[in-house]
Amino acid sequence: MTAELVRGQNHPLPHTRLEIRVSAGAPVIAGATLADDSGRVTGPEWVAHPGSPALPGLEVSRQAAADHRLAVDLGALPEAAHRVTLLLALPGTPGGPARFGAVAAPFAAVTALDGTEVASYTITGLDTESAVVALELYRRQGAWKVRAVGQGYAGGLAAMLADQGLDRAAELAAAVHEAVAHGMDRSVAAPPPRTAEGDRARHGAALSASGVPADTAPAGPAAGPLAGAAAGPAETSPGAAAVPPPGGPVAGGPISYAHPGRAAAAPPPAAAGRPQADPGPQGEPGRPATPVAGDASGWSMDERLYNQVWGMFEDLARTTAAYRSAVDFAESRMDQELDRVLSDPRSRIGSAGDAARAEARAKCDELTARAREALDRDLAQLTAESEVVEPALPVAYAGWDNPVWHGYRVPREAPMALRLGDLHLPESPELRIPMLMRLPLERGLWIDSGRAGSEAAIVMDDAELRRLAVDTAVLHAARLLAVHPAGQYTVHVIDPAGAAAASFAPLTASGVLAAPPAAGAHGVASVLTHLTQRVELVRMAVGGGATDALPPDLDTADQLLIVNDFPHGFDDRAVTQLRYLADEGPAVGVHLLLVADREDAAAYGPVLDPLWRSLLRLTPVPDDHLADPWVGHAWTYVPPQLPAGSGVLGQVLSQVVEARTNWRR
Known part of the structure; x- marks a missing residue:
């Protein structure tokens, strides 16, 4: 069963030869660094990026794309390397998005070579950041694990590389962007899936997870299939073209999303996907796309509806987990601020203590309100989708109050x-x-x-x-x-x-x-x-x-x-x-x-x-x-x-x- 991680969670890796698959709603740069047991990147020679895509045991894509496949052989890494960190950055091309908050939430998955998904992570909560540390594979007591990081950087690739401990990070970042610029005139298609089932793809944005900035969001539990509810959601594979999916977000506006489905060599669905978000008259901020029943991928309408229902389940699980995590974080932050301010006996009583308590409570309420606002927005989207999907369900999926039962015929x-x-x-x-x-x-x-x-x-x-x-x-x-x-x-x-x-x-x-x-x-x-x-x-x-x-x-x-x-x-x-x-x-x-x-x-x-x-x-x-x-x-x-x-x-x-x-x- 796939482990669907959230920020801070880890999961053991059963294989040493792996792929890291990245899916985003816009072209991104994918790179990786190697670090020693102290977490230090010794120099540019331990950075894999489009200008220098191959290192021992590691190979990344040569240019920006919406879908990436990075090859990792943990057994072939340098002996001193104890950590592999996956880095994602927006290329900053003219007319392109300048922040992750305006595009689909990136999705990263670690898979075996046969396409079996080991762990995945949807990086939610990003806003002004243009670079993010997505995942890290690390060695602990001889065993390798993957951890969801999700650390964003408003300063972009240069700030992220500097935080990795690299000297002359700005120069290296400039070299990466230059290498990407030279390759932007070529279109890139993701390799075909290795199995009939393929791997999971996220076509469009994930739900807006919380109102807490990515660099301060707390770690939380992972989202995944319901325990005991038979099989998990059907596996999916990315589309062939490395282009933003239908129904993608409008820059600076609300984010639309579409649900996973089976796309490995499957015929195109009858519905071409979610319609583009309506930009509104005279440049009004974009509005979420109108929900469409059966807009997930699949071989038949029944399979598309099945995948769409599971997508709704996963989205509700994630957005609720993010909301609860954000509320816990807000309350924890309030407690820490109160402990810090009131640790001085002189500030425990009087107006200073009252002001500190009021300020801490106000910050907590603000963060909680932001998280609730994001949750309500996501719930409204899911409710609208449910109102469209429920009447379209076949008898096998329909409630007994669905009119479809009145036209029932024994199936073939x-x-x-x-x-x-x-x-x-x-x-x-x-x-x-x-x-x-x-x-x-x-x-x-x-x-x-x-x-x-x-x-x-x-x-x-x-x-x-x-x-x-x-x-x-x-x-x-x-x-x-x-x-x-x-x-x-x-x-x-x-x-x-x-x-x-x-x-x-x-x-x-x-x-x-x-x-x-x-x-x-x-x-x-x-x-x-x-x-x-x-x-x-x-x-x-x-x-x-x-x-x-x-x-x-x-x-x-x-x-x-x-x-x-x-x-x-x-x-x-x-x-x-x-x-x-x-x-x-x-x-x-x-x-x-x-x-x-x-x-x-x-x-x-x-x-x-x-x-x-x-x-x-x-x-x-x-x-x-x-x-x-x-x-x-x-x-x-x-x-x-x-x-x-x-x-x-x-x-x-x-x-x-x-x-x-x-x-x-």
Whole structure:
């Protein structure tokens, strides 16, 4: 999994031969320096730049471009080199941007030679700076790591090189700019990606992260995919041309952005990208481009929408992380100023102490207000995009209240993902991002019918909570049936005590189940034995390359097993079979959907811990249990719900049954 870093965070490097890939909204100069164990750059001979692009173990681009690929071989560096620092600077060409605050936030990624992304960093918060230290690769106790730096310099390349400890930095900076100027008449295309999936690109600006200047912004956690939410965002690759992307920013105006998508050898999307920002009448400052549904890259509209939704999720994660980091920094700075001023007993009391407190509080409030202003601006952009994207989603991604369900037809092929619910953060509870999981399911689902840790569940009646849990499971099962072609998905239900007959009624009444819900010890054993044998048969056939030897009556459709009220009605053998299905089933098309209260299984002790860890926990009521380790967020999960009085579920299931009947004829 890719580590998406924020300022100050580090990450281990598993390889010594690497590429550093840079993407920006305007041509930038990319260079690098080598430093010894004390952090000192010994001289110009340890600086790789367009005028001198190659050093032992290091090679950079020969001119300014919007996309760069820098080759790094850590094993070939000089023995005295303990640090590689990536430097970015604006070329300062006439008519070009003079500060990073007017262009797309630069994006840097460290990748393996096969294109696999190891760590990435979007350098947000830049304003008047025209040069920035993006990343540093450093050796610590024999192991190499990458750190996100993001240190900007309003004095440009000369100031940055001087801060690296170089003598005659101004002369070296002038030589770099001269070398770049000589090459500006040549257009540069980024090399083609090394794999079909490619590497991540940022087409356009990242969200404006905070109101804190880049040189004072605090370190914070990294943004990244939601923990446990199946696969992360689809990998992308940069476009071939090293030119600013569509929808790029207007110099000096608000920054537009576009989301990542799959661009490696993919056909061009139907939408050519975000429209250019409207400059307004008579030179008014530019306005953000109008959001467009499906403007991410991808092979199909469904894939473009999938990538766009994940882009919205990542943008919300980053901008919220930046806001929280900025607020923490403002409060920390206030505390430090108060400690410094009030450390003198003579200034603790009286008007001097009151003035110091008021000044520190005013600075804190100012920084917090700037950060909130940037957050509100970004949230407004994302809200506008959500209002455009949500109505355009296909049934697999759409909420049950989306009108697209009223025109539902059984599809001819399975989608790449489906919606499990919505996600939001406390700073913007009204902005909800669809939670999409890739198909086929790589892990089972667990609908938690217990009260542990959920404020909404604590105040509910036990019976009502269990009913909601089964209702949620039924909606997930109905969506899985609806998004697969006829005959390609089979659903089994185990309800040992028959306690959820009312909730399962939509499935049983429509006839979509393979058999009536299994009850009692015999019913539990029969279903588990049937599915366990199927998993064993298919695994042996696939492993031995003898799939044609499978029994002709074997149901080759994917299987979904819904288990209610676990572990009631399960003996030790049944529990073992269930664990086997959870571990081995997804690889051969057998998936588990468990409705259970973990506390009810406490009698089994830690023996079931691997089962719980193998499943993605969801809740039947809104709950902030989904942890995002990259940014430290606790995302609030909102389960799917049918609109009150809606008959759409019955309509959809009846079409599924009709299509299956016609398919079997």
